Amino acid sequence: MPKKFYVVWKGKEPGVYADWEGCRRQVEHFQGAKYKAFPDEPSARRAFAEGPEAHLTQKPKAMTPIFNALYGKPEIPSIAVDGACNGKTRDAEYRGVLTETGALLFHRGPFPEGTNNIMEFLAIVHALAYCVQQQLDVPVYSDSMTAIKWVRQKKTATKLLRTERNAKLFELMERAERWLQTHTWPNRLLKWETQAWGEIPADFGRK
Helix, strand or coil: CCCCEEEEEECCCCEEECCHHHHHHHHECCCCCEEEEECCHHHHHHHHHHCHHHCCCCCCCCCCHHHHHHHCCCCCCCEEEEEEECCCCCCEEEEEEECCCCCEEEEEEEECCCCHHHHHHHHHHHHHHHHHHHCCCCCEEECCHHHHHHHHHCCCCCCCCCCCCCHHHHHHHHHHHHHHHHCCCCCCEEECCHHHHCCCCCCCCCC
């Protein structure tokens, strides 16, 4: 699996980190954390010097009156989740953040041979389990209608073939399905309206 370097522009100790665990310690539960992964150390150090504005997704523009009337604004407090899959390596990951601040709550991956929908599904279930554990009754936002449907059905419908490389990922999906079938939660699962609100706060910025 290719090694990544992580830039933390805003966190407990800003800098360049050679692994995710080092980065995670700096950004987890840090309000307004700003960070991003890069494929090698030179590009990470250049990005750190250039600042987050040049590398992070820009904040969404103000909503037009029509979108404001149709969708209102995201509910706060809430949790936003996102999944991502590298088109070249097919490594996949997911994360969840506080919608209002972008503070990282959890991040898992990369997993080999994944898909965006699987990552979105796992992210939602992780967020629901987190809320149950922490006794949080807040909405969970996802921009994937497919993943939302899978969660509501308590069953995935992926066409991905199981292989030796992604067996761990299938085990996680099966565990997530069992959790959904054996637990209840008070949280509403809501669609993030990207057209009105811009990219979801948990977005990996790979579009």
